[in-house]
Amino acid sequence: MTWEPVIGIEVHVELATKSKMFCGCAVGFGADPNTNVCPVCLGLPGALPVPNRQAIEWIMAIGLALNCEVADRSVFHRKNYFYADLPKNYQISQFDIPVCHDGHLDITIDGEARRIGIERAHMEEDTGKSTHVGDGGRIHAATATLLDFNRSGVPLVEVVSKPDIRSAAEAREYAIELRSLVSELGVSDARLEEGSIRFDANISVRREGTEQLGTKVEIKNMNSFRSLERAIDFEITRQIEVLEAGGQLVQETRHWDEEAGITHPMRTKEGSSDYRYFTEPDLVPMVMGDAWVEEVRSGLPELPAARRARYIASGLDVDLAGVLSDSPKVLRDTYEDAVTDGASSRAAANWLTGEVTAWLRRTETDAGDFQLTGAQLAELIAIVDDGTVSSSAAKEVLEGVLDGEGEPRAVAEARDLVQISDTSTLEEAVDGALAANPDAVENYKAGETKVIGFLVGQVMRATQGKADPQLVNEMLREKLASLS
Amino acid sequence: MSLTDLTIVEAGERLRSGEVSSVELLEAALDVASRTEAQLHAYLTIDREGARAAAEAADAGLAAGDDRGPLLGIPIALKDNMCTRGLETTAASQILAGYEPPYDATVVSKLREAGAVIVGKTNLDEFAMGSSTENSAYGPSFNPWDIGRVPGGSSGGSAAAVAAGSAYGALGSDTGGSIRQPASLTGIVGLKPTYGTVSRYGLIAFASSLDQIGPLSKSVTDAALTLEAIWGHDPLDATSYAGEYPDLMSDLDRGVDGMRIGVVAEMAGEGYEPAVEQAVAGIVEKLSDAGAEIVEVSLPTVDIALSAYYLVAPAEASANLARFDGIRYGLRADGVTTEDLMAKTRAEGFGPEVTRRILLGTYALSAGYYDAFYGQAQRVRVALREEYATAYGKVDVLVSPTSPTVAFPVGAKVDDPLSMYLTDICTNPLNLVGHPGISVPVALDHQNLPIGFQVMAPALGEAAMFRAAAEVERLARFTARPELAEVVT
Numbered sequence: 025m026t027w028e029p030v031i032g033i034e035v036h037v038e039l040a041t042k043s044k045m046f047c048g049c050a051v052g053f054g055a056d057p058n059t060n061v062c063p064v065c066l067g068l069p070g071a072l073p074v075p076n077r078q079a080i081e082w083i084m085a086i087g088l089a090l091n092c093e094v095a096d097r098s099v100f101h102r103k104n105y106f107y108a109d110l111p112k113n114y115q116i117s118q119f120d121i122p123v124c125h126d127g128h129l130d131i132t133i134d135g136e137a138r139r140i141g142i143e144r145a146h147m148e149e150d151t152g153k154s155t156h157v158g159d160g161g162r163i164h165a166a167t168a169t170l171l172d173f174n175r176s177g178v179p180l181v182e183v184v185s186k187p188d189i190r191s192a193a194e195a196r197e198y199a200i201e202l203r204s205l206v207s208e209l210g211v212s213d214a215r216l217e218e219g220s221i222r223f224d225a226n227i228s229v230r231r232e233g234t235e236q237l238g239t240k241v242e243i244k245n246m247n248s249f250r251s252l253e254r255a256i257d258f259e260i261t262r263q264i265e266v267l268e269a270g271g272q273l274v275q276e277t278r279h280w281d282e283e284a285g286i287t288h289p290m291r292t293k294e295g296s297s298d299y300r301y302f303t304e305p306d307l308v309p310m311v312m313g314d315a316w317v318e319e320v321r322s323g324l325p326e327l328p329a330a331r332r333a334r335y336i337a338s339g340l341d342v343d344l345a346g347v348l349s350d351s352p353k354v355l356r357d358t359y360e361d362a363v364t365d366g367a368s369s370r371a372a373a374n375w376l377t378g379e380v381t382a383w384l385r386r387t388e389t390d391a392g393d394f395q396l397t398g399a400q401l402a403e404l405i406a407i408v409d410d411g412t413v414s415s416s417a418a419k420e421v422l423e424g425v426l427d428g429e430g431e432p433r434a435v436a437e438a439r440d441l442v443q444i445s446d447t448s449t450l451e452e453a454v455d456g457a458l459a460a461n462p463d464a465v466e467n468y469k470a471g472e473t474k475v476i477g478f479l480v481g482q483v484m485r486a487t488q489g490k491a492d493p494q495l496v497n498e499m500l501r502e503k504l505a506s507l508s
Numbered sequence: 509m510s511l512t513d514l515t516i517v518e519a520g521e522r523l524r525s526g527e528v529s530s531v532e533l534l535e536a537a538l539d540v541a542s543r544t545e546a547q548l549h550a551y552l553t554i555d556r557e558g559a560r561a562a563a564e565a566a567d568a569g570l571a572a573g574d575d576r577g578p579l580l581g582i583p584i585a586l587k588d589n590m591c592t593r594g595l596e597t598t599a600a601s602q603i604l605a606g607y608e609p610p611y612d613a614t615v616v617s618k619l620r621e622a623g624a625v626i627v628g629k630t631n632l633d634e635f636a637m638g639s640s641t642e643n644s645a646y647g648p649s650f651n652p653w654d655i656g657r658v659p660g661g662s663s664g665g666s667a668a669a670v671a672a673g674s675a676y677g678a679l680g681s682d683t684g685g686s687i688r689q690p691a692s693l694t695g696i697v698g699l700k701p702t703y704g705t706v707s708r709y710g711l712i713a714f715a716s717s718l719d720q721i722g723p724l725s726k727s728v729t730d731a732a733l734t735l736e737a738i739w740g741h742d743p744l745d746a747t748s749y750a751g752e753y754p755d756l757m758s759d760l761d762r763g764v765d766g767m768r769i770g771v772v773a774e775m776a777g778e779g780y781e782p783a784v785e786q787a788v789a790g791i792v793e794k795l796s797d798a799g800a801e802i803v804e805v806s807l808p809t810v811d812i813a814l815s816a817y818y819l820v821a822p823a824e825a826s827a828n829l830a831r832f833d834g835i836r837y838g839l840r841a842d843g844v845t846t847e848d849l850m851a852k853t854r855a856e857g858f859g860p861e862v863t864r865r866i867l868l869g870t871y872a873l874s875a876g877y878y879d880a881f882y883g884q885a886q887r888v889r890v891a892l893r894e895e896y897a898t899a900y901g902k903v904d905v906l907v908s909p910t911s912p913t914v915a916f917p918v919g920a921k922v923d924d925p926l927s928m929y930l931t932d933i934c935t936n937p938l939n940l941v942g943h944p945g946i947s948v949p950v951a952l953d954h955q956n957l958p959i960g961f962q963v964m965a966p967a968l969g970e971a972a973m974f975r976a977a978a979e980v981e982r983l984a985r986f987t988a989r990p991e992l993a994e995v996v997t
Binding site: 071306 | 747
């Protein structure tokens, strides 16, 4: 009998609002420790929280993008636990009435669509940051702890999936899709390495075909999509091994050790099992209302899934649609403009995801700084199509355009890349090649038609590569046919 | 008559006529303080320098034509749970010994803006938890009418200062009666405004859904003009009321002719001193004679309000006081680990009553008990609100004693928390529903101890409340002042 993994993912998204969740302090990564702080986010006596309207709008946007219901009325709660980097020793969070609930996110895995349910998305404040000093930063043996409250009070959205995920690969795909969605919404930097998006996984296994859930283990500290996948795979295997050996699992939180490639039990926080949630009396209930929800909904950008579907409908295959959809916005805009200017969707997408992206990478140019208009790309594609330049010369033309040398046609001329497409001009070279290579002509006549390639090469050499090889090929065939 | 017997209104008149300066008003108050503090211990901190500078600035401003209104140049005392920038603020707790806030509470900014002179910070029960000021970590305050008795609490220091004359008015905070009860026990006026009308920003929280700042003063008019100076919407307090505020002054002299006044039936009987009941009944009769329609009103749920209060307030306090952990400010005990440091700091820093309430509140919020305790208490608040709403369908204001007893002897209730909690039985239902209430002194008992009369109104019903309270003040003709013996040093 096989085992079925049951996985739920909790995602913490730090919002990139100008100010913190409950005070006016700036939100930003990399400031000197304890510089973006005030009485409110330091938990000084008498200070009171005031909610950030932008953050509430952004969690609504995330919820709507995840097909969630937005509550008419939502309430903040206090989550009580003592920890040195939690200034008030309670976190303002949400309990039974989150801003968003009951949605879903569609992912594609091995070419098949899977719908992952979203339990809820709630609003909370981030904690400060503890750095343990001495003995390699491990908490047990640390000699001191440094506290930085810059992060304290940064708005945090927690998105909790339903336990609908069945493999590590699905979990990874879900995480990637969710990150791409929040970055598309422009509500978060969504950088894993800076911790502005963080993933925890709840994992259990059960016998395939059974309904009852197994003992759940939470795993933390996965800092990349790859480590999320590895950690889940490890944990699934570990759980199955324990169970098959007749052992029992304990409900616990485990820490992913990236280097060792294993999970190990975390020291449990004392008393953390009872957070004594109660309504935050310093805040009043938030009333969302249909008008506000609709205003947020109408401001949502096109989301990746919808965009991919649109690309596919316009003639791109699934892979190309995916790559283009994940490309920077400026490239996607250029794509739209080029297609409007008559370029074929496939050609435009290929150029942008291929040569243009490669050039950006090679020259280390920021996508926002490059200058290629949709009209220029359409013109480039047109001069390839009409034979003005060869496909390989077109790459040079593109470089010229990207280097600011001018419009594609002008660049082709200036760089002397225009193909010779005039039969009368080519006539001489074709005749010359035939005259200079009687053996080849004889062989062709004898049925060895492959030699035409050699003859084309001779013409190309004679024209310094500027002849249109297609045309040369046709002319040679005609002449050879008339010779026989 | 000494300067310190003046009301804020009277002092303001003399300031504007040039008869007296703000510096002279201050000197008179400081003089009273230096003669009485050894007996009363009303203050934890007196800011002589800051106050003198503010008084000089007020005098200069007035001379230059910059009249900022009724509080300009008036020496005012602040309960020591309101943050004052750079001036020690302790909430009468060891855990905040030496703590100097980096910012002013909104009420403090407003007082400074109005030109008031802040004399100092007054004593209180630690974190405002108590009814006698005996729970102060820095020692109790005493009642100017009888220094063997408590001044009430938790704003006992503010009450004693105003009653003795070491301030012309004061601010207190009222979570279950902590302004009104000490005002009653010291023969002055004390007012808890509608919840949300005075910003709590910078008030060291006890129970956030109940706490409200308000004035203590020698007259009803003084209370009204002080309230006008400190209330109003504050964007720094999310629970601050953002709508229209009532006009307090227009109806002050209107009298009660035609008003419907409800007497709360449950706030009498067992536990109420006869002198208190008689004094209240006497005023009710006079109100009737003055044209008010008197109605007896029953509010049966007030009998369980105290129980609900002692679940809600400690529950909120258990979270509000969690921040005092020795990590960022205040007292820090030595500890082997961070947890150890926090635990020891809190064990050393909090007094027994605060510890009791934190434990009570933590328990009431615990998994498995939440619904039976905190949840049930919240349902009582809803029921109470409905009961008051029904009552206010029939009457304009409600009246009762402020406290069932006069000031009790120091030490009489310290070992019996329940009997101490019962002294707030008439006041704490209003905190649960968020309504305003005011205590007006009406009589002295046979021991020469003051008795307070409480007028209550629905939320934002301050205009009607002040109208009735001003008439109570006129009818009672209470002009007595405590006589303080000179301290021979």
